[in-house]
Amino acid sequence: MIDLPARLEPVLAGLGYELVMLERAGRGLLRIFIDKPGGVTIDDCVAVSNHLTHLFTVENIDYDRLEVSSPGLDRPLVKPQDYARFAGEQVTLKLRVPMDNRRRLSGQLLGLESDAVKLVVDGREMSVDLRNVDAARLKPMV
Template sequence: MDLHELLEKTVTGLGFELVDVEQSPRGRVLRLFIDKPEKEGGIDVEDCATVSNHLTRVLAVENVDYDRLEVSSPGLDRVLKKLADFERFAGSEVNLRLRLPLAGRRNFNGILQGVRDGKVCLTIDTGDVELELSNVDKARLVPKFD
C-alpha cells in the first residue's frame, strides 16, 4: 500500500476527508489537510490532534520514515483537487491555473458553476468557460471576509 493510499484510508476511517498531502523534497515532513464537511465551524485543534495521534501510531506500524507530521484544516483558501470538490463548492469564487493555456490564458478567476460532462465550469469576466479537469494545475477558493 502506498503512502497516499494509507493516509486516505486512515483519515477517512476516522470520519474525516483527506483534502491534500504535501511532502518535503526528501519526504521528511508530512503535511496533511483534513476536513469534515458536515461539521459546523470546520476543523478544530482537537480534530487535528485526533488524526495526528492516530496517524503517528499507524505510520510507526507501517514503518514509514519521516521526521515531522503536521495535520491542519484546509483553510479559507482551500485547494480544490477532486471532482467532488468542484461540485461541492459550486457558487464559490475560485482562482484556477491551467497546465496548458486555453486561448493563450492559464490563469482564471471566477465563480465556479460546478462540473458538466467531466469539465469544470466557470463564469469569468468574459463569460462562461469549460475547463478539462485533467488540465487544472491548481485551484483554490477565494476567501470571503464580511
C-alpha cells in the first residue's frame, strides 16, 4: 500500500503548498489540509483538489470523496518544524500526562529545543517533552 502522505508532500510542495494533515474518514472520505505562506483561499483548495483528483486516478488511489481545506485559524502543529515556524504565536497544548496537575497548557510558543516544546505559560517558561504532547494548536487571536 502506498504511503499517501509521503507521496503527497512533494506533489503539494511543487504546487507551492504544505501538507498539514491527511485524514481518512468513513465511507471513503479523504480529507487533506494544506497551507501556504499568507494562507489558503478557496481557489487554492479547488486547484489542489483538481490536481489530486487527476493524480489519484492515474495512480489508482482508492477514495470516494475528496475534501481539500485550509487547516483553519486554530491550525494544528503536527511536525517538529511547526514549532519553530510558529514561535512567538499563542498555542494550546493537550498533554498525555499532566504537568502541574494540568492536562492543557496555553501560552506563547518559544520553539522546540532537543525534542522539548518551550513555551511561556502564565509568565513562567515551561519545557514539555514533545512525546507528552497529544495535540497542539495555534490559538487564534480574534
